[in-house]
Amino acid sequence: MLRLEGVAASYRGLKALQGVSITVARGEIVAVVGANGAGKSTLLKAIAGLVATTGAIEFDGTPIAGMAPHRIARLGINLVPEGRRLFPRLSVQDNLRLGAYARRGETDRMKPLDLVFALFPRLSERLAQRAETLSGGEQQMLAIGRALMTQPRLLMLDEPSQGIMPRLVDDILAAITRIRDLGVTILLVEQRLAESLAIADRAYVLQTGRVVMEGRAADIAADDGVRRAYLGM
Amino acid sequence: MLAAILQAVPLQILLSGLLMGLVYALVAAGLSLIFGLMDVVNFAHGELMMLAMYATFVLWQASGLDPVLLMPVVACVMFGLGMLLYRGLVARALSVQFNRGMVQIFVTFGLAIFLRGAAQFAFGGEFRSITHGWLTDRSVHWGGVFLPLPQLAAGLVCLLAFSGLLAVGRTEFGRALEATREDREAVALLGIDRDRIFALGWGLGIGAVGVAGVMLATFYYVGPNVGANFAVIAYVTVALGGFGSVAGALVAGLLIGEVEAITAAIVEPSLKQVGVFAIYLVVLMLRPRGLFGKI
Numbered sequence: 001m002l003r004l005e006g007v008a009a010s011y012r013g014l015k016a017l018q019g020v021s022i023t024v025a026r027g028e029i030v031a032v033v034g035a036n037g038a039g040k041s042t043l044l045k046a047i048a049g050l051v052a053t054t055g056a057i058e059f060d061g062t063p064i065a066g067m068a069p070h071r072i073a074r075l076g077i078n079l080v081p082e083g084r085r086l087f088p089r090l091s092v093q094d095n096l097r098l099g100a101y102a103r104r105g106e107t108d109r110m111k112p113l114d115l116v117f118a119l120f121p122r123l124s125e126r127l128a129q130r131a132e133t134l135s136g137g138e139q140q141m142l143a144i145g146r147a148l149m150t151q152p153r154l155l156m157l158d159e160p161s162q163g164i165m166p167r168l169v170d171d172i173l174a175a176i177t178r179i180r181d182l183g184v185t186i187l188l189v190e191q192r193l194a195e196s197l198a199i200a201d202r203a204y205v206l207q208t209g210r211v212v213m214e215g216r217a218a219d220i221a222a223d224d225g226v227r228r229a230y231l232g233m
Numbered sequence: 234m235l236a237a238i239l240q241a242v243p244l245q246i247l248l249s250g251l252l253m254g255l256v257y258a259l260v261a262a263g264l265s266l267i268f269g270l271m272d273v274v275n276f277a278h279g280e281l282m283m284l285a286m287y288a289t290f291v292l293w294q295a296s297g298l299d300p301v302l303l304m305p306v307v308a309c310v311m312f313g314l315g316m317l318l319y320r321g322l323v324a325r326a327l328s329v330q331f332n333r334g335m336v337q338i339f340v341t342f343g344l345a346i347f348l349r350g351a352a353q354f355a356f357g358g359e360f361r362s363i364t365h366g367w368l369t370d371r372s373v374h375w376g377g378v379f380l381p382l383p384q385l386a387a388g389l390v391c392l393l394a395f396s397g398l399l400a401v402g403r404t405e406f407g408r409a410l411e412a413t414r415e416d417r418e419a420v421a422l423l424g425i426d427r428d429r430i431f432a433l434g435w436g437l438g439i440g441a442v443g444v445a446g447v448m449l450a451t452f453y454y455v456g457p458n459v460g461a462n463f464a465v466i467a468y469v470t471v472a473l474g475g476f477g478s479v480a481g482a483l484v485a486g487l488l489i490g491e492v493e494a495i496t497a498a499i500v501e502p503s504l505k506q507v508g509v510f511a512i513y514l515v516v517l518m519l520r521p522r523g524l525f526g527k528i
Contacts, residue, residue: 048422073424085419087412094408101409102424150423 254490269477279464
């Protein structure tokens with residue numbers, strides 16, 4: 001579904017990615033793990049079109065490198081960015097509806113709302129509230145909900161557990177698994193190694209902008225040497 | 234309070250100030266909308282209004298149609314021109330790598346100088362005016378108050394246009410405008426073409442100043458420098474109302490209109506802008522973000 005071949009990117013003058021090649025198959029959850037500054041976020045931004053890259057990026061056979069971010073999004077790739085990037089002064093409802101804005105003209109574009117409320121019932125109780133008044137966990141739910149409103153085929157999540165109380169982290173990760181079970185492919189970047197490897201099918205380990213290891217998530221989770229060498233724990 | 238004001242200032246002056254204030258408000262609303270959307274100050278705003286006034290004058294002369302009938306035409310042309318200016322000029326200025334702030338300023342400032350020079354070249358320096366039409370030289374007398382019809386119509390049309398702008402804010406497109414203002418990167422991630430939103434924002438802002446220009450042309454002289462005066466008042470209005478706040482522009486515009494009318498009446502007509510700038514200074518010192526500012 002997604003294929004990167006020899007992708008390099010610079011971010012703020014630093015070489016953030018060098019020769020990165022990864023693939024994501026339909027229906028998988030793929031985790032990208034690595035220490036801080038390994039280039040995980042830059043990788044997701046590169047796929048979303050937010051940072052300039054060299055090398056090939058293909059989505060369902062279509063080359064997307066160099067395409068404008070909104071065009072990439074319309075192909076069915078959605079990034080839930082680090083820090084969530086909600087529209088703070090708009091209501092929960094408006095944030096969700098804006099996810100479907102680009103599909104104006106399609107009659108059933110609000111249909112994913114049912115799914116969003118089924119996954120995150122709390123959001124349906126807070127529709128009129130401004131996004132900025134939500135708790136960290138609720139904001140993350142809204143960010144994922146807003147992304148689902150675009151009806152993505154590939155959902156990329158950047159640190160979904162950041163700034164969330166531990167009890168809610170499990171809820172969010174469980175929701176990610178349910179979203180995959182509904183047919184959405186997931187590319188996940190996460191600091192919490194054990195939890196993310198537990199829900200992922202495969203994983204890539206990134207170090208200073210390069211892929212240093214790839215394999216089944218369970219194997220990487222079980223390998224103490226990998227954890228010490230690349231993940232600093 | 235109202236009674237005290239009415240005693241000190243005749244109703245005539247308050248109503249004149251109100252009508253002019255509505256025109257100021259609409260001019261400022263366009264400026265504020267564009268600034269709020271993308272942090273670009275359009276220094277050519279007054280000159281674009283001047284352009285709409287000349288367009289009205291030329292069309293009126295050529296077709297003999299009343300300016301009121303020409304208003305929708307000119308407004309649509311200005312809307313299109315606004316979109317074109319964004320696509321052809323502003324978007325390019327925003328894509329530069331270095332010193333983006335300065336480039337933005339120079340691009341709209343340069344446009345202002347160009348438009349003023351072009352008007353001077355095409356029409357000469359002398360003032361033109363629309364000498365006959367449905368509204369010309371008519372007035373309404375009501376309870377001892379005398380209101381010229383052109384001013385009354387201008388105030389009402391500007392109020393209508395203003396309501397239109399506020400109504401747009403409540404539509405789904407309005408939400409997208411607000412979202413783009415809050416996080417232009419996040420809207421792109423949702424598949425929203427922000428360049429299109431920006432261009433439509435320019436269309437709305439310049440369309441609004443176009444409506445004001447047409448209505449102003451029914452009673453105000455048309456000349457190459459007419460925009461400059463109104464632009465300065467628009468900056469004061471936007472600063473008072475709060476940068477980026479369209480509703481703030483209405484309140485501030487009305488306030489400025491009243492202050493101007495009252496200053497002219499009780500001090501001296503040629504000093505009418507002294508009151509306006511006094512307010513500007515006070516706002517800058519006491520509340521730099523304006524009455525309804527979002528920054």
